[in-house]
Amino acid sequence: MTSAILAxxxxxxxxxxxxxxxxxxxxxxxxxxxxxxxxIGIVFFLLLAFVAPLFVPFQNDPSLVDIYxxxxxxxxxxxxxxxKDVLNQIVFGGRDILGVALLAALVSTVIAITFGSIxxxxxxxxxxxxxxxxxxxxxxxxxxxxxxxxxxxxxxSFVFLAVILGLIQWSSLLRQIRAQVLSLKERDxxxxxxxxxxxxxxxxxxxxxxxMRSYIAIHFIFAMTDAMYAQVFIVFLxxxxxxxxxxxxxxxxxxxxxxxxxxxxxxxILSPILAITLVQLSLVSFASALEDIFxxxxxxxx
Amino acid sequence: xxxxxxxxxxxxTAMNPRRYLGDAWRRPISxxxxxxxxxxxxxxxxxxxxxRLMPGSPVELKIDELIQTSNGSLSxxxxxxxxxxxxxxxxNAPLHEQYLSFIWNLLHLDLGNSFLxxxxxxxxxxxAVLPWTLFSVGTGLLLSFIVxxxxxxxxxxxxxxxxxxxxxxxxSLISSIPNYLLALLMILFLGVQWHxxxxxxxxxxxxxxxxxxxxxxxxxxxxxxASLPITIYFLTQIGHWVLSMRSATLSALEEDYxxxxxxxxxxxxxxxxxxxxxNAVLPLVTQLAISVGFIVGGAAVIETIFAYQGVGLRLLAAxxxxxxxxxxxxxxxxxxxxxxxxxxxDLLYSKLDPRIGRAGGASG
Numbered sequence: 001m002t003s004a005i006l007a008x009x010x011x012x013x014x015x016x017x018x019x020x021x022x023x024x025x026x027x028x029x030x031x032x033x034x035x036x037x038x039x040i041g042i043v044f045f046l047l048l049a050f051v052a053p054l055f056v057p058f059q060n061d062p063s064l065v066d067i068y069x070x071x072x073x074x075x076x077x078x079x080x081x082x083x084k085d086v087l088n089q090i091v092f093g094g095r096d097i098l099g100v101a102l103l104a105a106l107v108s109t110v111i112a113i114t115f116g117s118i119x120x121x122x123x124x125x126x127x128x129x130x131x132x133x134x135x136x137x138x139x140x141x142x143x144x145x146x147x148x149x150x151x152x153x154x155x156x157s158f159v160f161l162a163v164i165l166g167l168i169q170w171s172s173l174l175r176q177i178r179a180q181v182l183s184l185k186e187r188d189x190x191x192x193x194x195x196x197x198x199x200x201x202x203x204x205x206x207x208x209x210x211x212m213r214s215y216i217a218i219h220f221i222f223a224m225t226d227a228m229y230a231q232v233f234i235v236f237l238x239x240x241x242x243x244x245x246x247x248x249x250x251x252x253x254x255x256x257x258x259x260x261x262x263x264x265x266x267x268x269i270l271s272p273i274l275a276i277t278l279v280q281l282s283l284v285s286f287a288s289a290l291e292d293i294f295x296x297x298x299x300x301x302x
Numbered sequence: 303x304x305x306x307x308x309x310x311x312x313x314x315t316a317m318n319p320r321r322y323l324g325d326a327w328r329r330p331i332s333x334x335x336x337x338x339x340x341x342x343x344x345x346x347x348x349x350x351x352x353x354r355l356m357p358g359s360p361v362e363l364k365i366d367e368l369i370q371t372s373n374g375s376l377s378x379x380x381x382x383x384x385x386x387x388x389x390x391x392x393x394n395a396p397l398h399e400q401y402l403s404f405i406w407n408l409l410h411l412d413l414g415n416s417f418l419x420x421x422x423x424x425x426x427x428x429x430a431v432l433p434w435t436l437f438s439v440g441t442g443l444l445l446s447f448i449v450x451x452x453x454x455x456x457x458x459x460x461x462x463x464x465x466x467x468x469x470x471x472x473x474s475l476i477s478s479i480p481n482y483l484l485a486l487l488m489i490l491f492l493g494v495q496w497h498x499x500x501x502x503x504x505x506x507x508x509x510x511x512x513x514x515x516x517x518x519x520x521x522x523x524x525x526x527x528a529s530l531p532i533t534i535y536f537l538t539q540i541g542h543w544v545l546s547m548r549s550a551t552l553s554a555l556e557e558d559y560x561x562x563x564x565x566x567x568x569x570x571x572x573x574x575x576x577x578x579x580x581n582a583v584l585p586l587v588t589q590l591a592i593s594v595g596f597i598v599g600g601a602a603v604i605e606t607i608f609a610y611q612g613v614g615l616r617l618l619a620a621x622x623x624x625x626x627x628x629x630x631x632x633x634x635x636x637x638x639x640x641x642x643x644x645x646x647x648d649l650l651y652s653k654l655d656p657r658i659g660r661a662g663g664a665s666g
Contacts, residue, residue, distance in 0.1 A: 034471070132337070132340070135337055135341075136337065136340055136341045136344050138592065139337075139338075139341045139592075139595060139640065139641055139644050140341065140344075140345060140595065140637060140640075141595040141596070141598050141599045141636055141637055141640045142595070142596070142599060143596070143598075143599025143600060143602060144598065144599045144602065144617070144632075144633055144636050144637070145345075145599075145633065145637075146599070147599075147602060147617060147618070147621060147633075148349070148352070148629055148630075148633045149352070151621040151624075151629060152352055152353070172592075225478065229480050232480065232482075233480070233482065233600075233603055236482060236603065237602070237603060237606065237618060238622075239621060251486070255486075255607075266490065269486070269490060270490070273483050273486060273487060276480065276483060277478075277479050277480075277483055280478045280479065280480065281475065281478050281479070283478075284474060284478035285474070285478075288474060
């Protein structure tokens with residue numbers, strides 16, 4: 001991914017390899033404070049969700065005397081309606097959220113890339129069929145559909161939920177990828193590959209997609225934010241059987257227990273809100289910084 | 303001689319039904335209508351399949367439940383007959399007949415009866431709540447669109463000024479906060495912590511006991527109750543419109559026709575509205591339609607948080623009560639509403655952009 005920042009690579013940059021490219025990337029990123037903050041935020045939350053649980057003991061014992069405590073050294077973010085430590089739940093509640101977001105974004109991106117590039121390259125009737133299906137899916141009110149699907153299928157595993165989310169949200173990305181491939185298809189190097197009869201597979205995966213790496217990376221991040229939105233949405237509404245702890249489930253309980261209306265419980269309800277919001281903000285600002293770096297036409301002042 | 307052959311060929315192509323259909327297909331309006339009908343058909347078929355064909359389908363669940371609650375006094379056949387009545391389908395008929403009668407009933411807006419309040423038609427339940435969602439979502443969306451376009455145009459014209467930075471950073475920040483979190487934060491701070499808004503009195507679509515009608519008091523009351531959802535729809539959408547309009551304006555400003563208009567000595571105001579603004583806003587009209595679907599879905603959670611009596615709240619109530627005919631009806635009717643909104647936007651788009659409307663008719 002990092003080597004793809006060279007939208008128009010000079011010979012020196014290309015020879016310097018991935019290391020130089022990463023350094024160059026960080027240099028470009030450091031000029032964009034918002035993007036850098038987003039990058040740091042993403043790294044922080046990934047560490048919090050996937051590494052921190054290995055070092056912190058899981059506390060799941062309710063303690064009736066400690067309900068809705070305000071922050072203290074023992075409970076840095078206070079306690080919830082059962083007297084459980086909120087910080088501990090934040091640490092252990094990120095893995096599912098981020099895991100589902102990653103997996104759902106992967107599913108939708110793979111669908112969009114595969115069928116978008118096939119549609120653009122093969123063209124003809126296949127193209128119009130894929131495009132017609134995409135148009136239909138694009139118009140469907142996805143969240144309403146998600147509610148109905150979740151109500152009937154009752155997904156119990158988070159992998160299943162991620163696949164449902166991925167299957168619902170590929171449509172707009174497919175259109176964009178198709179448009180990109182259509183314009184790249186006419187470039188000289190693709191023409192050259194075609195005249196050498198290198199085959200569809202080679203043209204898509206070796207010629208066209210590498211040029212689009214940065215574009216795909218950006219849209220992967222945006223797909224993650226969409227998946228996270230829909231996931232917390234469905235968990236918060238209580239439509240997936242609730243088990244374990246994640247930030248959405250924390251919100252669900254906070255709403256269900258009326259924690260919203262106690263003045264002392266503000267840290268309990270603010271913590272998952274802030275965690276989700278900060279992850280979303282980090283992803284969005286990092287993705288826009290990437291857009292800015294990869295697309296030099298928009299860079300600087302006109 | 304050659305002209306006669308050409309004339310004959312022309313007659314033949316004009317008569318050719320395939321050619322005729324092709325021409326109709328190339329017309330964006332008919333294509334939009336076909337697309338809309340196709341979408342509605344896909345959704346209804348999907349709902350039909352989901353409700354009836356899934357393992358542990360709601361129909362089977364209802365039959366089991368009926369047998370259990372009757373303590374065995376009800377035979378499977380009797381229970382099946384009752385369930386048939388509730389879903390407004392004949393479960394003993396072969397599948398394709400079930401499907402056809404389902405479509406037939408749908409065309410007559412007969413969506414079966416609610417499980418819980420038996421005898422109440424699903425259609426009347428939905429018609430009671432749908433206007434409130436359309437009203438609040440529509441108002442929020444239009445407000446955010448108009449304000450967002452204005453701010454985006456302004457930001458693009460003053461590129462890199464303080465205003466531009468505040469507007470574009472603020473826009474991207476606020477649009478990346480999920481709407482339900484914004485709603486929770488509003489209740490948390492405006493309602494509970496600072497006591498600025500009495501949101502319990504704002505529950506429902508209007509104050510109970512109020513006489514619905516075209517009185518000033520009633521309209522004021524409607525807006526009072528809808529103000530929180532409208533604010534949320536406004537805040538979560540405005541960033542998107544500002545950013546899209548800003549980038550659309552920036553690219554429109556680079557076009558040759560703008561330079562040409564300047565060279566012809568047209569006033570700045572005229573260039574801004576008739577040339578730049580008009581061309582920049584066109585692609586946003588289609589996005590407006592797509593976001594209708596998104597907001598109607600988001601309304602489910604917003605209406606739940608604010609206890610606003612719209613479609614979303616009713617849908618979630620039906621989900622918790624497992625009232626499947628109501629779920630099915632709401633999913634289908636909201637989809638149809640969203641598809642019709644999309645169709646309207648498509649038609650409006652071809653009206654606003656004459657290039658689109660002429661695409662197929664250039665030769666004739």
